[in-house]
Amino acid sequence: MAMGELTQAFVFVCSALVIMGQGGVTHPLTPPVNAAKPPVIVIGFVGGFVAHDNMVHSGVQLAAHLRETHPSGVFIKVFENRRREKAHQEILKILDGDHDGKLSDEEKKKAQIIIYGMSWGGSETVSLAKELDKDQIPVLLTIQVDSVAKIRQNDEVIPANVGEAVNFYQSDGLLRGQPKIRAADEKRTRILGNFRFDYKSKNIRCDKYPWFLRVFAKYHTRIECDTAVWSQVESLIVSKLPPV
Numbered sequence: 001m002a003m004g005e006l007t008q009a010f011v012f013v014c015s016a017l018v019i020m021g022q023g024g025v026t027h028p029l030t031p032p033v034n035a036a037k038p039p040v041i042v043i044g045f046v047g048g049f050v051a052h053d054n055m056v057h058s059g060v061q062l063a064a065h066l067r068e069t070h071p072s073g074v075f076i077k078v079f080e081n082r083r084r085e086k087a088h089q090e091i092l093k094i095l096d097g098d099h100d101g102k103l104s105d106e107e108k109k110k111a112q113i114i115i116y117g118m119s120w121g122g123s124e125t126v127s128l129a130k131e132l133d134k135d136q137i138p139v140l141l142t143i144q145v146d147s148v149a150k151i152r153q154n155d156e157v158i159p160a161n162v163g164e165a166v167n168f169y170q171s172d173g174l175l176r177g178q179p180k181i182r183a184a185d186e187k188r189t190r191i192l193g194n195f196r197f198d199y200k201s202k203n204i205r206c207d208k209y210p211w212f213l214r215v216f217a218k219y220h221t222r223i224e225c226d227t228a229v230w231s232q233v234e235s236l237i238v239s240k241l242p243p244v
Contacts, residue, residue, distance in 0.1 A: 036097050040112040040140075040241055042066060043087050043128065044078040047119025047148070047224070052078045056208045058230045059118050059145075066237065073242045081120040081150075084128050091132070103135070113139045114237055118224055122147025122178065123155040133161040140240050143233050146170055146177030146223045160185035166192040166236060168229050170199055175220035192236075197223055 044059050046052060054060055063078045070076075075094055079087045095107050113132065117125035122144035129139050142158060142165045149155040155178050158165040162183075169177030179196070183189035199222040206214055206225040213221045223229055 038095055038097060038107075038110055038112070039073050039075040040114065041091055041094055042074060042076040042114045042237060042241075043091070043116075044076075045081045045084070045087075045115075045117035045121030045124045045128075046078060047081060047117070047121045050080070052080050052083075057118070058224055058227075059116065059121065062116075062230055062234055062237075065234070066241075069238075070241055070244060081117065081124045084124045084131075087128060088131050091137075092135070095137070103137070105136075108135070108137050111137050111139075112240070113137070114141045114143075114240055115139060116143035116145070116233060116237070117147070118145045119148045119175070119177075119220065120150055121145075123149045123153045126155045126158060126181075127153055129162050130159045133159040137161065139163065141165070141236065143236060144168070144178065144181065145229060145233065146175070146220055147181075148175060148177065156181055157184050158182065158189050158191070160188045162189050164190045164192055167194045168197065168223065168232070169194065170197045170219050170223045172198075172200055173217065173219035175217045177220070177223070195232075197226065197229065199223065199226075 044063050046057055046059050050057050060078050063076050066074065066076050077090065091113065092103065095103055095111055097107055115125045115128055125142050125144055129142050132139055139162045142162050144155065144167045146169050147155045147167065158181055165181055167178060167181040169179055171179055180194050181191060183191055199219045204222040204226050206221050209221050209225060
């Protein structure tokens with residue numbers, strides 16, 4: 001081979017190596033930053049002074065069933081209603097994909113959050129959504145079941161970061177749920193409905209619940225152990241989860 005041809009071949013090989021190093025070989029092996037998609041986050045709040053793992057209560061049973069039916073791609077956890085800030089920090093930790101201690105706009109946009117709660121837990125559901133609104137984190141869905149507002153809390157107005165919200169309630173007895181929720185911004189939040197249940201004409205047995213709840217908060221307890229209500233709650237949540 002002539003010297004000129006050898007020189008041309010050498011230049012060609014060097015050029016090819018430079019191009020490969022700059023383009024098509026190294027980039028596919030380097031994963032993009034924050035590429036991992038966080039799980040759908042489902043947060044539940046129990047009412048009263050109920051423990052987060054008390055399986056007598058429907059909200060706890062619901063979480064357990066969702067874990068069985070959706071073993072991957074979904075984070076599901078129940079909290080006592082006094083543990084809202086703990087739930088808040090749990091959400092921030094999950095969304096922090098690069099573990100740098102702060103959330104980027106991209107990490108916030110990837111958030112898929114569902115919050116549900118019973119009684120005081122319903123009030124905390126709205127309060128947590130408002131905290132996330134301050135963080136500029138969207139919420140897919142909030143669900144309130146016979147929501148009872150705590151002191152200095154407003155469980156009626158749903159913040160604008162919530163995509164959809166629904167309210168199930170009853171209006172008899174000493175403890176009565178919030179009868180109507182509304183959107184702070186109707187253009188951004190869709191209220192799926194305020195659904196009233198009547199338990200004066202519908203006897204729901206709640207034998208496993210403490211006797212004092214069945215006596216002094218009879219109707220409030222009945223909506224909590226009404227499988228028809230919680231079946232609707234589960235269907236709404238499942239509609240937002242990835243397919244099994």
